[in-house]
Amino acid sequence: MSVRSRIPNPDLSVGADNKQRWNRPVHRRHGFHNTHRLFRRALMVRSRDVRILEPAPMDLRASFPELKELMMHPAFSAFCCVRGDQLIMEAAAEDFDTTSPHSIQSVTKLHIHLIVGRLLAEGVLSLDAKVADYLPEMGPGYANATVQALLDMAVINDFTEDYADAASDCYTEEIALGWRLPPKGQPETNLKDFTTGITGFSPFGEDGEADYKSANTDVLTLIAASISPVPLARIIEEIADAAGYEGAFHISLSPEHLPAFSGGGCLSARDLARFGLLFTSGGLDAQGMQFANVEFLQRSLTRRAPALTAPKDWLRYSNHLMTDGRFVGHGGYGGQFLLIDTESGISCAYLSVLQNDTGYDEDYMALVAQTLKDACKRLA
Numbered sequence: 001m002s003v004r005s006r007i008p009n010p011d012l013s014v015g016a017d018n019k020q021r022w023n024r025p026v027h028r029r030h031g032f033h034n035t036h037r038l039f040r041r042a043l044m045v046r047s048r049d050v051r052i053l054e055p056a057p058m059d060l061r062a063s064f065p066e067l068k069e070l071m072m073h074p075a076f077s078a079f080c081c082v083r084g085d086q087l088i089m090e091a092a093a094e095d096f097d098t099t100s101p102h103s104i105q106s107v108t109k110l111h112i113h114l115i116v117g118r119l120l121a122e123g124v125l126s127l128d129a130k131v132a133d134y135l136p137e138m139g140p141g142y143a144n145a146t147v148q149a150l151l152d153m154a155v156i157n158d159f160t161e162d163y164a165d166a167a168s169d170c171y172t173e174e175i176a177l178g179w180r181l182p183p184k185g186q187p188e189t190n191l192k193d194f195t196t197g198i199t200g201f202s203p204f205g206e207d208g209e210a211d212y213k214s215a216n217t218d219v220l221t222l223i224a225a226s227i228s229p230v231p232l233a234r235i236i237e238e239i240a241d242a243a244g245y246e247g248a249f250h251i252s253l254s255p256e257h258l259p260a261f262s263g264g265g266c267l268s269a270r271d272l273a274r275f276g277l278l279f280t281s282g283g284l285d286a287q288g289m290q291f292a293n294v295e296f297l298q299r300s301l302t303r304r305a306p307a308l309t310a311p312k313d314w315l316r317y318s319n320h321l322m323t324d325g326r327f328v329g330h331g332g333y334g335g336q337f338l339l340i341d342t343e344s345g346i347s348c349a350y351l352s353v354l355q356n357d358t359g360y361d362e363d364y365m366a367l368v369a370q371t372l373k374d375a376c377k378r379l380a
Contacts, residue, residue, distance in 0.1 A: 011038050012181045018166040020180040025355045032334055032353045033077070033096060035103040036250035036266040040178040040188075043259060044250050045237050051244025051274050051286035053087035060089050060375055070371050075335050075352040075364070077102055078269035081375070082277065083346045088379065090270060101250055101266040102351045105332030108251065108265030112220050113300070113320040114278065115228070115235055115261075116151065117293025124227050127151070134223045141198030142219050150220050152305050153210040153317045158200030161213055163333065163358040169198075170214060177260040178252040191254040195219050210306035210317035217262035217320070225258055232259055242278060244286030245271040263333065269349045276340045276347030279321070279328050301325050301342065311366040327373055334359050339372040344380035348372045 022031030061068035119125035252264030283292030305318035329339035335352030
């Protein structure tokens with residue numbers, strides 16, 4: 001019997017540019033529209049009940065040319081705006097729609113805010129505790145960091161997240177997130193080993209700007225997995241039930257089958273807007289019952305926290321969400337943004353795919369965030 005030839009999975013193999021095929025510029029749009037099928041491994045969850053959205057159409061493009069212009073950008077995939085159970089507006093590019101899964105990248109980090117709020121309410125987590133208190137085996141890059149510092153992106157260590165640098169640590173992190181394969185002959189690094197190997201911890205300045213590191217989320221994931229009375233997969237189901245998705249939530253898994261909350265989520269624009277409603281002032285689920293830790297959420301809006309770097313410095317990074325005291329949300333690599341107006345209860349989800357070399361553009365992300373903020377203000 002002849003031995004059949006085998007090749008490394010072409011979607012997950014890394015080329016000379018240190019990118020896997022689905023994240024190379026020429027393939028990235030297809031990749032972000034199909035990531036839920038391209039990950040090395042993933043968890044898929046459906047909601048028990050669907051939150052019905054009643055059409056209350058309003059063409060914001062007619063009265064808000066900045067939004068119309070943003071939707072004409074070649075990166076645009078889909079947009080959805082809801083208020084309570086009202087579907088105010090949705091739109092999509094010709095090659096996409098508002099009900100298909102799309103990579104939401106770091107918008108996934110908002111799950112950590114909900115999970116930490118739950119663990120605080122259960123009395124099993126302290127924000128003042130150090131990482132080593134929960135993970136004694138953690139390496140020098142994180143052992144002495146506090147949980148609060150992780151939540152605020154206020155940790156300084158050797159981990160780098162520079163999308164323009166092919167050797168940046170964030171690309172090695174993708175192996176642990178289930179997004180790519182390691183070099184031939186090497187094992188797949190899991191989340192624990194990857195974060196434990198980070199070095200170079202130093203104190204964070206009192207007035208420092210947020211030092212954005214997705215590895216902070218990975219460490220918070222490990223802490224949550226170690227102390228939560230309920231498995232993280234079960235909590236994901238409960239979040240899905242609370243949001244009332246009509247489609248599916250997909251999230252990539254690490255080699256040890258931990259969810260990649262640092263950026264592995266996939267949701268449709270419509271379901272991402274539904275998810276955003278959990279961050280309105282009442283923190284209510286699809287059945288009108290309180291779900292989010294409202295005290296933790298409210299404190300996150302008003303407390304002092306590191307500001308983001310310009311041009312998004314109107315936002316602070318507080319307890320794993322971005323806020324200016326009224327608006328909360330999060331951005332994501334490639335061009336994603338979810339923004340919620342806690343005063344009016346409006347949730348706006350914007351999905352897109354930048355196809356430049358790095359897959360990121362700080363000015364574009366600032367434009368998206370500001371445009372969504374202005375749209376919410378006009379509707380309010």
